[in-house]
Amino acid sequence: MTTTLSARAVLLDMDGTLVDSTAVVERLWLEWAALHGLERDTVLTTVHGRQGWQSMAILLPERDHEINREENQRMLARESAETAGVVAIPGAAELLTALQGMPHAIVTSADVALMTARMGAAQLPITELAITAERVSRSKPDPEGFLLAASALGIDPADCVVFEDSGAGIKAGIDAGMTVIGVGPHAPSFSPAHHVDDLTRISIVPAGDGFEIRIS
Template identity: 40%
Template sequence: MIDIVASGVLFDMDGTLVDSTSVVEGAWSRFGAQHDIAPSTILAFSHGRQTIDTVQHFLPDLPYAEQRRLADELVADEVENTHGIIEIPGAAAFLGRLVDAGVPVALVTSAPRDLALNRMRAAGVTVPESVVTSEDVEQGKPHPDGYVRGAALLGLRAEDCVAFEDAPAGLQSAIASGATTVVVGELDADVTVGLARVHGFDGIEVTAEGAAFRLRG
């Protein structure tokens, strides 16, 4: 249950608006097999982070040019593969309700722009006008830069926004930005303690609350 008043809404993408589990797990499983790293170990770290950050974490001794090449190959493979990508329950309709109510909305993702746009379209979720991708920030999640920038694109402070996130790195990023943070899904970790939680977006109502908006559901 949530009952939050805010001036804008910030969304993560993978695991928050879009379920791309099969694509992501396939890409990192192939990477793990090539480099003798257990896929489960990679996935435990990678979720919510930029691809280059994960490659550098697991292959720190490679020259940067080779790390970059591997990351670019992973992203290119994922951009082309949209099979099985679906929306998180109620995501498309909830975004529609927000837009209809005049709520400022931004997407804040660790994915590159092409990958983000392809996945949103594949899931049938409308891309907000304001988008922050990996190309737009110097430091990716868990740093707060993305959420701070997303709020600024809406003409707001992050503290005036609510952020929806599903991954530890993303939740750390949203919390550090000052945004009111809501967990999407089942994650149970230290970072989720005390946070509101939703398991989908069906039934979340959007109403005007003075100069702001109330999300209740």
């Protein structure tokens, strides 16, 4: 059975949606967790989808915010340098190719350096418009990044479809007033409008002044 959605823009998360960086993300964050005596499961249910400084603030609420910012910069530098094992999510390259010439953007909690490193490691092209950590004041689950992307593209949020894998990202897309397609095994628990295991089930077909997204 095929589900068809009408859209005028697609907004794509990166980690867990276009690239699989789970191994390196979890390894570095668990090293950080051990230094602070934090439980593994608590850390792993917090860090996905958020900017690192916000995850640190949630996990260490009494710690000075500036320490979180400084430590997050060191974490980002390590993540940008350590890309072994980062690969494309199945169907990601084909989806990005299909979206060429259509309004779309990456909306990621990564900074420019990390986005560039991971998309390069996965051999995926970077979109012309990318909303990275430097461009927002509030991290997912706040909808700021998605709303900024819609505004930059000149598309009403209601006409945007978001691809996201994490709880924070799915909430951000929903709160932005957009239709969210959850990607990956954990996405259904965060109640996206639709779900796919990976991007091989997605096809894009031009239609009217926008396009159709078909979920097979």
